[in-house]
Amino acid sequence: MNHYYNPVRTIQGAGSLHTLPETLEQMHLTNRRVLILAWSETVFAHPVFAKLDAFQLQTSVFTASNPTIEQLFETYQATRSFSPDAVVAIGGGSIMDVGKSLCCLYQTDLSDAEELRTYIQAGRFGTPKVRWIGVPTTSGTGSEVTCWATIWNPSKDAKRSIENQANYAYAALVDPELTANMPLKLAVSSALDATAHAVEAFWAKHTNTVSRALALQAIRTIMGHMEDLLCGKPEAHEAMAQGSMLAGLAFSNTKTTACHSISYPLTMHYHIPHGAAVSMLLAPVLELNAPCVDGLESLLAALGVSDAAMLQQRIRSFLQRSGQPDTLRGWGVAWEDCSSLAKLGMTKGRADNNPVEITAENIQGILESIY
CATH class of the missing domain: 3.40.50.1970 (Rossmann fold)
Structure with missing residues (x-):
C-alpha cells in the first residue's frame, strides 16, 4: 500500500x-x-x-x-x-x-x-x-x-x-x-537537478504510484527540451518550469536517494553547483540501481537513453555545452579526496532511501568513475 x-x-x-x-x-x-x-x-x-x-x-x-x-x-x-x-x-x-x-x-x-x-x-x-x-x-x-x-x-x-x-x-x-534571464550555466544545472529529483523519486524506496507518474512526465518534459534550452529557444523556459514543478511534486513524497546524498559534500567542500554535482552522479548510480528498478524500461525511455553509459554521454554533453566541467577533476577535486568524500556521502534519509545498499566503498567507486 x-x-x-x-x-x-x-x-x-x-x-x-x-x-x-x-x-x-x-x-x-x-x-x-x-x-x-x-x-x-x-x-x-x-x-x-x-x-x-x-x-x-x-x-x-x-x-x-x-x-x-x-x-x-x-x-x-x-x-x-x-x-x-x-x-x-x-x-x-x-x-x-x-x-x-x-x-x-x-x-x-x-x-x-x-x-x-x-x-x-x-x-x-x-x-x-x-x-x-x-x-x-x-x-x-x-x-x-x-x-x-x-x-x-x-x-x-x-x-x-x-x-x-x-x-x-x-x-x-x-x-x-521569471526564469527567462537565467544564465545558461544556471539554467542547465537547474534543469539537471530537477531531472535528478524525478529519477530518484521514481526509484526511491519510498516511491508511490502518483510520484512515479509525475516523475516520468517531469523527465520527458525536461529531457525533451534540453536542446531547446541550449539553443536559447524561449519556449524551453515554459517546459523547464513545468518539469521542475512536476519533479518537485514527485519527490515531495519520496525524498531523494544516493545521487543527492553523495552530492552534498561535493557542493559543501568544492562549491560545485548542486545541479551539476548531482547530475554527474545520475549515470553511475543508475548503473548501480538498474537491477532493482521496477519499470526500468519506462525510465530509460523518458530519459531518451538505452543505458547508463548513454545517459552519462548526454549529461556530459549538456554540461560541456553550457560551459561547465563534466568531471570531478574539472571541478578541482583532488583524487586523494575521493575516499574522505565517500565517507561524507552517507546522508541519513537519502542514502538509506536508495533501492540498492549504499556504502562508503561503492560511493568511492562512483566518485572515481566520474573523476
Whole structure:
C-alpha cells in the first residue's frame, strides 16, 4: 500500500506572479503583514508589488547560496519583530529554504546562532506559526512544493533539514517569465537537478504510484527540451518550469536517494553547483540501481537513453555545452579526496532511501568513475 499527499495550490504559466495579491487575500491574514524575501532588489521592481498596498510589507534580500545556520539566524533576527502572517519567498532553492525555515522559527525565541543550531539538530519543529508562498525564479529545485528546507552546517560537515508536514506552501506561483534571464550555466544545472529529483523519486524506496507518474512526465518534459534550452529557444523556459514543478511534486513524497546524498559534500567542500554535482552522479548510480528498478524500461525511455553509459554521454554533453566541467577533476577535486568524500556521502534519509545498499566503498567507486 502506498499513499501520496501534497496540499500546495499550484498556479503555473506566464504571468502567474500577477495572481499574488489575490492569493494573499485568499489566505485571510489576521494582521495583513507580509514578509517578501527575495534573491535580489531587482525583484521589487515588478509591477505586482504596486498592487499590494492593502498589506503591510517588509522586504528582505538574501543573496547567499546554500544557506548556513548563521545566515538563517541573521535573517530570523532581522525579521522576527515584524511578526509576519505570511512569507513570500521569491528566488531559487536557497530562498525557499530560508523562507520556509522562518515559518517554523517565528514561534521560537532564539538568542543566537548556536541556539538555532541546537534547535535544528534536535528536530524540535512544531506547527509553523506562519504560512508561505513560493515563487521560483529558477527551474530546478521544486522547493515551492515540498515541506522541508535544507540548511548547511559546514563547520560540522553536515547538511540539516527543517521538516514539518504542516509546512507545505499555501501556494506556488510558477511563472516561467521569471526564469527567462537565467544564465545558461544556471539554467542547465537547474534543469539537471530537477531531472535528478524525478529519477530518484521514481526509484526511491519510498516511491508511490502518483510520484512515479509525475516523475516520468517531469523527465520527458525536461529531457525533451534540453536542446531547446541550449539553443536559447524561449519556449524551453515554459517546459523547464513545468518539469521542475512536476519533479518537485514527485519527490515531495519520496525524498531523494544516493545521487543527492553523495552530492552534498561535493557542493559543501568544492562549491560545485548542486545541479551539476548531482547530475554527474545520475549515470553511475543508475548503473548501480538498474537491477532493482521496477519499470526500468519506462525510465530509460523518458530519459531518451538505452543505458547508463548513454545517459552519462548526454549529461556530459549538456554540461560541456553550457560551459561547465563534466568531471570531478574539472571541478578541482583532488583524487586523494575521493575516499574522505565517500565517507561524507552517507546522508541519513537519502542514502538509506536508495533501492540498492549504499556504502562508503561503492560511493568511492562512483566518485572515481566520474573523476
